[in-house]
Amino acid sequence: MSNAPVNSGRRRFLTMSTAVVGGVGAVAVAVPFIKSWNPSAKAKAAGAPVEVDISKVEEGQLVRVIWQGKPVWIVRRGQESLSQLDQIADKLRDPESVEPQQPDYIKNTYRSIKPEIFVAVGLCTHLGCSPTYLPDSFGEQVEGVKSGFFCPCHGSKFDMAGRVFQSVPAPLNLVVPPYTYLNDNRILVGADEGTA
Secondary structure, three states, rough: OOOOOOOHHHHHHHHHHHHHHHHEEEEEHHHHHOOOOOOHHHHHHHHHHEEEEEOOOOOOOEEEEEEOEEEEEEEEEEHHHHHHHOOOHEEEOOOOOOOOOOOOOOOOOOOOOOEEEEEEEOOOOOOOOOOOEOOOOOHHHOOOOOOEEEEOOOEEEOOOOEEEOOOOOOOOOOOOOOOOEEEEEEEEEEEOOOOO
């Protein structure tokens, strides 16, 4: 054992330096760890409402947007499509939209706020495939019906209001998400009418 005097100032300095370096290291490790608990910007955006400009959507045209990670269709229906909706009720599984596949304020023949604009989640209610929009050739699927949606995975068929036809695998109409009009040319998908 050495009888050299202890340098308490140096010991205090080394103890404090070690504590500071250890503290900085702990913060450097903790910050990314704690930040990882917060949802990413992508995750935050996935649940946020989506604003869509419909001013350039032409009659018969379908546009797609993504809301909550799902495809959402917006279709401008023409007068022929609208008039046919009343004529095919006997071919549909749920023509009155009794099942809650849409907000209450959209529970009508058109399943939309304004008859000419149809908004729906583009996933089949059977197993989640994405149906194909057939604006002029749906008559090959359902005789006498010009336009509709056909799911190529298992053959489910939906009219231009997203109502499912009888005798197909899909049990329910297409889902209509909550949405509202911001003005005549803009809609907000993911926000209930009157809440935007």
